[in-house]
Amino acid sequence: xxxxxxxxxxxxxxxxxxxxxxxxxxxxxxxxxxxxxxxxxxxxxxxxxxxxxxxxxxxxxxxxxxxxxxxxxxxxxxxxxxxxxxxxxxxxxxxxxxxxxxxxxxxxxxxx
Amino acid sequence: xxxxxxxxxxxxxxxxxxxxxxxxxxxxxxxxxxxxxxxxxxxxxxxxxxxxxxxxxxxxxxxxxxxxxxxxxxxxxxxxxxxxxxxxxxxxxxxxxxxxxxxxxxxxxxxxxxxx
Numbered sequence: 001x002x003x004x005x006x007x008x009x010x011x012x013x014x015x016x017x018x019x020x021x022x023x024x025x026x027x028x029x030x031x032x033x034x035x036x037x038x039x040x041x042x043x044x045x046x047x048x049x050x051x052x053x054x055x056x057x058x059x060x061x062x063x064x065x066x067x068x069x070x071x072x073x074x075x076x077x078x079x080x081x082x083x084x085x086x087x088x089x090x091x092x093x094x095x096x097x098x099x100x101x102x103x104x105x106x107x108x109x110x111x112x
Numbered sequence: 113x114x115x116x117x118x119x120x121x122x123x124x125x126x127x128x129x130x131x132x133x134x135x136x137x138x139x140x141x142x143x144x145x146x147x148x149x150x151x152x153x154x155x156x157x158x159x160x161x162x163x164x165x166x167x168x169x170x171x172x173x174x175x176x177x178x179x180x181x182x183x184x185x186x187x188x189x190x191x192x193x194x195x196x197x198x199x200x201x202x203x204x205x206x207x208x209x210x211x212x213x214x215x216x217x218x219x220x221x222x223x224x225x226x227x228x
Contacts, residue, residue: 033215043156043202043218056215091155093216100146101206101216105155 002026006092006104013082013111021077021107023092032075033093033101034067036060043091049075082111114139116203118219125193126227133188133222135203143205145186146216147177151199159201162186173197198226 005024013019025032034046047057049067066078075094079086089108093101115138125131137143145162160171167179177188186203200223204216 035216042220043204043216045215045217048215100144100158100161102158103148103156 002102004092004094004102004104006090006107008107009105010108011110013109015084015111016081019079019082019109021079021090021092021109023075023077023104024073025075025092025094026102027073029094029096029102031055031095031097032067032069033095034077035091035093035103036088037091037106038085038088046077046090079109082109084111087111114143114205114217116205116217116219118201118203118222120222121220122223122225124225124227127195128192131188131190131193131197131224133201133203133224135186135188135219137184137186137203137205139184139205141208142181143208145177145179146204146206147171147175147186147188148202148204148218149173149199150202150221156202159188193224193226195226195228198224200224 007022032049035043036046037043045058047061047067048055064080068076087110089106091106092104095101117136119134147159148156149159150156159175160169160177162169162179170176175190177186179186200221202221203219206216
C-alpha cells in the first residue's frame, strides 16, 4: 500500500539554526500539507500546497517557514531560524482531490 | 470558522466493553468527517470517513461512526474494545465537495485507556 514517508524521524537542533524536514508524498496525489502537533496538544494545520504553490496557510506559518517541492517526489518544510516553541511533531500529508488525507509517521523536532 | 469539539479528554473502559467517543463540529456546510487514531510515538492512521450517503460508516479495526446532521455530531463507536485499541483518537473535519484541497481541522483528541 502506498504511504507518505518522512525523514528524519527525529531531529534535534539548536535554537536559531535552520532545519529542513522532508516528505515523500504518495505519487499520484495532488495536494500536500504540513501539520504540527505540539506535545499534548491537538494537530494544527500549517500549510497546503497545490500546483507548485501555497494554496492556504495558517497564522502559524509565518516568514520563518517555507515549503518547496524541489523535484517530482519530495516536499520539504524549512524553518529558517528555529525557536524553542517550534519543538513539535511535524506531519506531512497528501491527498488527491476531495479524498482523505494520508499522513506520514511524523518528524519529532526538538529545539534546544 | 470551523471547529471540532471532543468533550472527553480521557476515557477508560474495560476490555470487551463497548465504546463511544463523542465529536461535535461547527461548519458552514456539511463537511467531510474523519476519525484518526494515533498510537504513542506514531503517525495518524485513518479509521473511517464520511463524505456523503449512508450516515453510518464502517471503518477499520471494527470501528463505526454515525453522522447526525441535526446534532452536528460524528460519534465513534466500537461494540467490544480490545486492549490494543488504547491510543489517542482524533476527530477531524475537512471542506465539503468542491472545496478543493482537504485542509483538516482537528479536535483536541480523546485518550483511550483500556483496562484488562
